[in-house]
Amino acid sequence: MSDALLRAERLVKHFGAVPASDGLSLEVRPGEIHALIGPNGAGKTTAVAQLSGEMHPDAGAVFFAGRDVTRLGVDARARAGLARSFQITSLFPGFTAEDNVAMAIQAHQGHSFRFWRNARRDASLREPAREVLERVGLGARADIVAANLAHGEQRQLELAMALATDPKLLLLDEPMAGMGHDESLRMVELLSSLKGQLAILLVEHDMDVVFSLADRITVLVYGRAIASGSPGEIRANADVREAYLGTDA
Secondary structure (H helix, E strand, O other), X not given: OOOXXXXXXXXXXXXXXXXXXXXXXXXEOOOOEEEEEOOOOOOHHHHHHHHHOOOOOXXXXXXXXXXXXOOOOHHHHHHHOEEEEOOOOOOOOOOEHHHHHHHHHHHHOOOOHHHHXXXXXXXXXXXXXXXXXXXXXXXXXXXOEHHHOOHHHHHHHHHHHHHOOOOXXXXXXXXXXXXXXXXXXXXXXXXXXXXXXXXXXEEOOOHHHHHHHOOEXXXXXXXXXXXXXXXXXXXXXXXXXXXXXXXXX
């Protein structure tokens, strides 16, 4: 029996006649960073959407923590411990960093965002929000309005909001998107510090980031996984080098 925390089995998803997922299977184990890579149009975003519950497959199944979640939506999967961040930062720009995290905690507890005024005075929300901000290196920026944070800090804040829901697994879609060199280095350090604490499925174009962080890598081409293994195994795989990494990989 598989010890995977997240398991996708033979996922199929078509958009018209185009297969975005073509019998895709992959596993993410507890505590590991598993990177999902592939050329543009390989089906990475569609795969993540099916794993997070934003999109249901035409065929196949998704299992999380031993449970079949194939037909569950985003909220139900989030309550089970699966959190996602997006390529485009999704924040409440007019609220402070601490407000954003407190509202994420509040929403995870099943309350509406319309109670955000009470959240500002609720110690049961504010204290854990501060703790999560410290965890991602934004403790000193807690009172800064999100719109006034640097882009890299906004990505850190988005990660803090995901961590505030106490997930078992994070789905990270292009966490380095739009970052400068120094910002990317800080994010790599942050993600590396999370290794072993929770599982991460990482979609990322920066191969230096992928090979520095990932315990295992799955390579997608035309919606199908052509290889899955350790970074060393992926570098040495002739099919991967031809299809994606190039002969100088």
